[in-house]
Amino acid sequence: MTSSQQPAFRALADPTRREILQRLTHRNMTIGEVADGFEMTRAAVKKHLTVLSDGGLITMTPKGREVVTQVDPLGFAPIRDWLSFFEHFWDSRLDSLKTAIEQENNHDANDQ
Amino acid sequence: MTSSQQPAFRALADPTRREILQRLTHRNMTIGEVADGFEMTRAAVKKHLTVLSDGGLITMTPKGREVVTQVDPLGFAPIRDWLSFFEHFWDSRLDSLKTAIEQENNHDANDQ
DNA sequence: TTGACACGATACCAAAAGGTTTCATATTAA
DNA sequence: TTAATATGAAACCTTTTGGTATCGTGTCAA
Numbered sequence: 040m041t042s043s044q045q046p047a048f049r050a051l052a053d054p055t056r057r058e059i060l061q062r063l064t065h066r067n068m069t070i071g072e073v074a075d076g077f078e079m080t081r082a083a084v085k086k087h088l089t090v091l092s093d094g095g096l097i098t099m100t101p102k103g104r105e106v107v108t109q110v111d112p113l114g115f116a117p118i119r120d121w122l123s124f125f126e127h128f129w130d131s132r133l134d135s136l137k138t139a140i141e142q143e144n145n146h147d148a149n150d151q
Numbered sequence: 152m153t154s155s156q157q158p159a160f161r162a163l164a165d166p167t168r169r170e171i172l173q174r175l176t177h178r179n180m181t182i183g184e185v186a187d188g189f190e191m192t193r194a195a196v197k198k199h200l201t202v203l204s205d206g207g208l209i210t211m212t213p214k215g216r217e218v219v220t221q222v223d224p225l226g227f228a229p230i231r232d233w234l235s236f237f238e239h240f241w242d243s244r245l246d247s248l249k250t251a252i253e254q255e256n257n258h259d260a261n262d263q
Numbered sequence: 264t265t266g267a268c269a270c271g272a273t274a275c276c277a278a279a280a281g282g283t284t285t286c287a288t289a290t291t292a293a
Numbered sequence: 294t295t296a297a298t299a300t301g302a303a304a305c306c307t308t309t310t311g312g313t314a315t316c317g318t319g320t321c322a323a
Contacts, residue, residue, distance in 0.1 A: 104298070
């Protein structure tokens with residue numbers, strides 16, 4: 040399962056884009072509204088929004104002459120899935136450690 | 152809380168580095184062993200390992216003339232923390248939706 | 264002691280990324 | 294209809310990034 044999480048991970052790598060995502064959780068915004076919140080050109084912000092959209096993390100919906108951007112929860116699934124691999128890894132390592140300690144304790148008890 | 156997750160997110164943005172992390176969950180490896188698994192120079196792989204180390208996702212421990220690299224679970228905390236913000240966001244949105252639907256149902260029931 | 268080995272570090276290169284400026288186009292409001 | 298508004302898109306620039314090649318250094322083994 041070599042799902043293409045690359046665009047999503049790529050999108051999260053930039054602090055401005057992560058900030059945009061957080062702000063969009065408060066309310067949906069037009070491209071202009073998003074741009075007003077940053078000290079950079081509207082064109083630059085729009086590029087970031089395109090990257091976020093390519094990563095599936097936001098949707099951009101034309102509404103008249105404006106474009107409404109909103110966070111897309113589904114886009115985070117690839118990220119979560121990839122990370123869950125490691126969560127399972129930690130869990131099993133912890134289980135092994137736990138088992139080892141318990142066995143060690145039993146061993147000590149038998150020694151006494 | 153503007154914790155510095157930037158190095159960690161940066162480290163995850165490259166597919167080679169994510170692959171390295173996955174391979175290191177199977178077993179710890181020296182720099183040379185990691186490099187042998189990729190069709191690029193040892194120097195290139197070492198750069199990736201440095202980025203991963205800067206992101207706190209791996210530790211590099213000198214052992215004689217070798218350097219053992221291993222995944223560091225603690226380094227994933229900033230990532231998980233940042234994502235949990237959105238998980239909460241989804242949860243509350245789902246709750247709101249659920250509540251809204253329930254109220255709507257009650258409303259309909261009253262109308263009938 | 265002397266190679267062979269594993270790594271560090273530097274210089275260098277091409278491509279990608281982040282940003283600006285400029286101009287074009289479609290909508291809306293007056 | 295016309296002017297202001299919101300966005301699209303292209304050209305251009307600088308910095309990062311991912312990669313190579315090269316040389317230096319510490320460590321181990323014969």
